Amino acid sequence: MAERTPTIDAIDHVPADALGPRLAGELATGARFVMLVGLDERSVGGDGLAVEAVAARPDGSLARLRAAVPLDAASYPSVTPLVPAAHWDEREARDLLGIVPVGHPDPRRLVLHERWPRGYHPLRKDVPAGVRPPEGERRFVPFEVHGEGVYQLPVGPIHAGVIEPGHFRFSAMGERVLHLDARLFFVHRGLEKLAEGRALGAAAPLVERACGVCGVTHGLAYAQAVEMLTGTGVPPRARWARVLLAELERLYNHVGDLGNICAGIGFTSGVSRLGWLKERLLRANDALTGHRYLAGIVVPGGLAFELDPAGLAALPSTLEAVGPELAAAVRAVVRSEGVMSRLHGTGVVPAETAAALGALGVSARATGLRVDLRHDAPYAAYDELEVGVVTAAAGDVAARFHVRAQEAQASLRLLAEVLGRMPAGPVTVPLATVPEPGASALGAAEGPRGASWLWLRAGDGGTIDRLRLRSASFANWPVVAAAVPGNLVPDFPLINKSFELCYACTDR
Amino acid sequence: MTAPGPIHPDELGAGRRLRRAIDRTLGRSLHVRHLDAGSCNGCDWEIAALLNPYHDLQRLGIDVVASPRHADLLLVTGTMTRNLEDAARRTYEAMPEPRLVVAVGACAIAGGVFAGSYAGRDGIGEVLPVDVLVPGCPPRPEALIHGLLVAVGRMAPWRGSEGGRAGHPGRPGEAGRPGEAPPAEDASGPGDGVPGR
Numbered sequence: 001m002a003e004r005t006p007t008i009d010a011i012d013h014v015p016a017d018a019l020g021p022r023l024a025g026e027l028a029t030g031a032r033f034v035m036l037v038g039l040d041e042r043s044v045g046g047d048g049l050a051v052e053a054v055a056a057r058p059d060g061s062l063a064r065l066r067a068a069v070p071l072d073a074a075s076y077p078s079v080t081p082l083v084p085a086a087h088w089d090e091r092e093a094r095d096l097l098g099i100v101p102v103g104h105p106d107p108r109r110l111v112l113h114e115r116w117p118r119g120y121h122p123l124r125k126d127v128p129a130g131v132r133p134p135e136g137e138r139r140f141v142p143f144e145v146h147g148e149g150v151y152q153l154p155v156g157p158i159h160a161g162v163i164e165p166g167h168f169r170f171s172a173m174g175e176r177v178l179h180l181d182a183r184l185f186f187v188h189r190g191l192e193k194l195a196e197g198r199a200l201g202a203a204a205p206l207v208e209r210a211c212g213v214c215g216v217t218h219g220l221a222y223a224q225a226v227e228m229l230t231g232t233g234v235p236p237r238a239r240w241a242r243v244l245l246a247e248l249e250r251l252y253n254h255v256g257d258l259g260n261i262c263a264g265i266g267f268t269s270g271v272s273r274l275g276w277l278k279e280r281l282l283r284a285n286d287a288l289t290g291h292r293y294l295a296g297i298v299v300p301g302g303l304a305f306e307l308d309p310a311g312l313a314a315l316p317s318t319l320e321a322v323g324p325e326l327a328a329a330v331r332a333v334v335r336s337e338g339v340m341s342r343l344h345g346t347g348v349v350p351a352e353t354a355a356a357l358g359a360l361g362v363s364a365r366a367t368g369l370r371v372d373l374r375h376d377a378p379y380a381a382y383d384e385l386e387v388g389v390v391t392a393a394a395g396d397v398a399a400r401f402h403v404r405a406q407e408a409q410a411s412l413r414l415l416a417e418v419l420g421r422m423p424a425g426p427v428t429v430p431l432a433t434v435p436e437p438g439a440s441a442l443g444a445a446e447g448p449r450g451a452s453w454l455w456l457r458a459g460d461g462g463t464i465d466r467l468r469l470r471s472a473s474f475a476n477w478p479v480v481a482a483a484v485p486g487n488l489v490p491d492f493p494l495i496n497k498s499f500e501l502c503y504a505c506t507d508r
Numbered sequence: 509m510t511a512p513g514p515i516h517p518d519e520l521g522a523g524r525r526l527r528r529a530i531d532r533t534l535g536r537s538l539h540v541r542h543l544d545a546g547s548c549n550g551c552d553w554e555i556a557a558l559l560n561p562y563h564d565l566q567r568l569g570i571d572v573v574a575s576p577r578h579a580d581l582l583l584v585t586g587t588m589t590r591n592l593e594d595a596a597r598r599t600y601e602a603m604p605e606p607r608l609v610v611a612v613g614a615c616a617i618a619g620g621v622f623a624g625s626y627a628g629r630d631g632i633g634e635v636l637p638v639d640v641l642v643p644g645c646p647p648r649p650e651a652l653i654h655g656l657l658v659a660v661g662r663m664a665p666w667r668g669s670e671g672g673r674a675g676h677p678g679r680p681g682e683a684g685r686p687g688e689a690p691p692a693e694d695a696s697g698p699g700d701g702v703p704g705r
């Protein structure tokens with residue numbers, strides 16, 4: 001249980017036209033795309049803009065390739081033609097920082113819709129925070145497939161259920177979808193700009209609210225980035241408690257998501273049984289932390305407070321009861337031929353597509369890709385635990401159902417082990433140092449929907465200069481769009497629920 | 509640990525009071541429409557939890573409906589982002605009168621952790637006329653039921669010609685006047701979870 005001293009990976013400064021080839025080279029030798037982040041260097045002594053592409057190498061180190069982008073031209077050769085996974089990252093940097101990826105296959109706006117004025121790039125350092133720009137008037141140009149017998153079906157942004165807003169435009173022939181254009185960022189709340197200027201360790205309430213149900217994951221990614229920047233080692237009890245919290249988050253999400261797949265085909269007994277189990281888990285969270293969704297406890301330096309002793313004492317018996325009930329509920333689904341016939345062969349994603357688009361989490365593992373940060377680059381106390389990575393081969397809704405069901409049981413086993421092995425001691429330490437302005441680091445955690453990555457740079461006097469959160473949902477949305485063509489329009493809700501991505505995580 | 513029973517809201521008495529209020533004003537039915545106006549999804553999951561077998565909102569005569577045209581009450585979450593403002597206004601305008609708006613959570617009330625952002629408003633009150641505020645981040649399901657109770661208790665009985673809600677005591681403003689913020693006493697109510705009562 002020795003504390004590891006994390007090292008920050010060096011930044012490789014490359015010419016802008018070498019960014020794509022260098023990044024593609026890293027991926028060709030086994031690295032995985034992490035993110036591309038747009039930067040304004042003027043607050044840390046530079047005179048222009050920059051983009052940094054990050055990839056995770058198999059040995060656990062990061063390739064960080066940074067290219068300077070002059071302020072007046074504000075463009076660079078797009079990396080998306082070589083690395084499709086960077087598709088949305090580049091569009092986002094163009095909207096928020098005005099850095100144009102020349103040669104990008106989809107030059108439409110992504111984050112700032114038609115009510116935003118031209119030339120407004122909120123993450124530029126000369127744009128003041130908290131000032132709402134004037135209204136813009138632009139037109140939304142959907143991507144549609146046209147031809148004889150092809151019709152367009154627009155859905156959303158406001159949907160019929162209690163779900164988040166997004167606009168989906170199906171180009172369909174009869175009942176079959178030819179193309180799906182997913183338009184998101186309706187719940188873009190400007191989280192990253194709000195973080196700028198805060199004390200380095202004080203953004204947890206904001207970052208965990210990127211998403212109401214992935215808060216522990218994002219909070220961990222953030223806390224670990226801060227701890228790396230400040231050289232802070234977290235006490236053993238906090239590292240184990242972080243695993244406990246992360247697995248509780250995975251568990252209630254997976255249980256709820258299994259229920260949502262049932263809802264996607266109207267299998268109401270499954271919805272009720274799994275909804276009931278999820279509620280029990282939320283109540284256990286509440287007893288443990290005072291918050292049903294575990295917000296407010298993970299902070300840089302450890303935990304904000306000790307776990308509630310009564311909640312902790314009651315947890316083992318709750319989890320022991322949930323295990324068999326979950327297994328029985330899943331069995332009832334799997335044994336229903338009518339249900340499984342809807343899940344098999346629906347929303348298929350081939351492994352090559354998932355890999356090219358940079359799929360993460362369940363979406364990737366259900367195609368056979370073995371990616372799980374808990375195993376690949378262990379953090380908290382995962383290096384002392386055996387995380388069996390669950391995969392399936394078919395890449396369809398059924399595969400995503402099975403992976404979730406098995407991972408939920410694996411979480412229950414991990415939780416039992418953590419409860420038995422959690423050391424005593426303090427749960428927090430002060431941040432060790434104040435980093436130099438301009439120092440930057442990344443943090444990551446494997447959440448219910450996959451890996452969440454947070455890029456963080458220090459500003460003057462221990463403040464946040466720039467923070468970017470790339471959630472697994474952000475990575476996986478293009479995979480959903482790729483899973484839908486060839487399926488029936490009425491199967492879209494089922495396919496969508498089998499990914500169960502958060503819009504809030506994506507849009508921030 | 510014994511599992512909490514499925515009749516939880518009734519134990520608080522809130523469920524039964526809500527049911528009586530609905531009986532009185534709407535002849536047993538209250539149709540609720542959810543609107544995410546830029547939330548983190550936390551408030552929305554708690555609204556969804558109202559439909560699970562623990563809270564089973566439908567057994568109280570309340571249904572969450574698919575279209576605003578069928579709704580008496582709009583449960584709004586989120587800060588009111590710029591990207592959603594048009595859709596939010598149109599959702600409200602599609603509702604028949606009388607209609608109620610409940611602001612759910614810190615974001616909908618005053619922007620929550622996102623207050624002061626370039627990306628939207630500091631609460632839905634800048635765009636929609638708000639009747640009831642339900643604080644929390646997110647509010648617990650029990651608080652949401654309590655908020656619905658307050659909303660229904662303040663809705664004048666539907667009696668033909670008398671109709672509407674004009675002149676009903678304690679109303680922050682006339683129905684259908686978008687852009688009106690809730691009055692100060694609503695925003696600084698006592699600590700009982702639902703101000704303005």
Ligand code: SF4
Binds near residue numbers: 212586612615616621
């Ligand atoms: S009030 Fe809290 S839980 Fe609700 S949407 Fe806002 S941040 Fe999320």
